[in-house]
Amino acid sequence: MKTVGILGGMGPEATILLMQKVLRAVDAKDDADHIPLIVHQNPGVPSRIKRLIEGVGDDPGPVLAQMAQDLEAAGALALAMPCNTAHAYAPQILAASTLPFLDMRAATARVLPVGRIGMLASPAVRMTRAFDRVFQDAGVQIVWPKDEAPVLSLIRQVKAGQVQSGSRAEFQRIGEDLLQSCDHLLVACTELSLLTDDLPDGLWTDSLDCLVREIVDFAKG
Structure with missing residues (x-):
């Protein structure tokens, strides 16, 4: 090993x-x-x-x-x-x-389905365009939530150890809303990886x- x-x-x-x-x-x-x-x-x-x-x-x-x-x-x-x-x-x-x-990023791009992928990630990932090149090369089109504030709020909650009783339900709501404009979800924040229990089965991938x-x-x- x-x-x-x-x-x-x-x-x-x-x-x-x-x-x-x-x-x-x-x-x-x-x-x-x-x-x-x-x-x-x-x-x-x-x-x-x-x-x-x-x-x-x-x-x-x-x-x-x-x-x-x-x-x-x-x-x-x-x-x-x-x-x-x-x-x-x-x-x-x-x-x-x-x-x-x-x-x-490369490991994730290799397994994502080609198409429109909804990003559940920190706004910083969008701002730095850190995933854009490798995803474009893989035929993946990135779709971002129209309102990223709730996503960032959930990330801050996890970092602070203050996950609330409704946090997973809120994350599920965000994911379901995003699926209205994409084919598949990508959880691309490891804080959010802790909230995935209620996401729709088979419709998401976790980069972790x-x-x-x-x-x-x-x-x-």
Whole structure:
């Protein structure tokens, strides 16, 4: 098994969820059958919401670049990052390390159906156009909610550990509204990955699941 380094800190719940999904993705008979991970859970990564949406705050790029170097020095053989928004800083990560970067966007594009895909993601993903190129190459047309404020509100709730009793129902409503103008939904925020229980079966993909498959395939390969 090859060791994968995880750039964490962009929501501790998301990092924990990634690790749980990686554990469940392996048909392990013993401890030694699991995927070796080195997790850099760094709460010092500057806020992507403040930097990209509000236009204030420090640049996360240099911190993520240093984390990539730390993981390489620690023995990781590839890098993965369970934060869709932070993929806007992938060029800095690639420049800082010689390791392969398991890109969540590319992994997702490979499994999405061709057509109109409704994005359930931070507005920062739209603003940075971080997914646009790889999705266009895959024949995917991105559709955004007309009102992104409720989506951002749910993301903030998860980050603050203040998920309310109606949060999952609100997320379901947002998804169903978006399906009126698209063929399939993409959950492209790992905070929102925690709210997917009530989304319509068979009509959505979670980019975190796509990254998990990429991690397992690399480690076993």
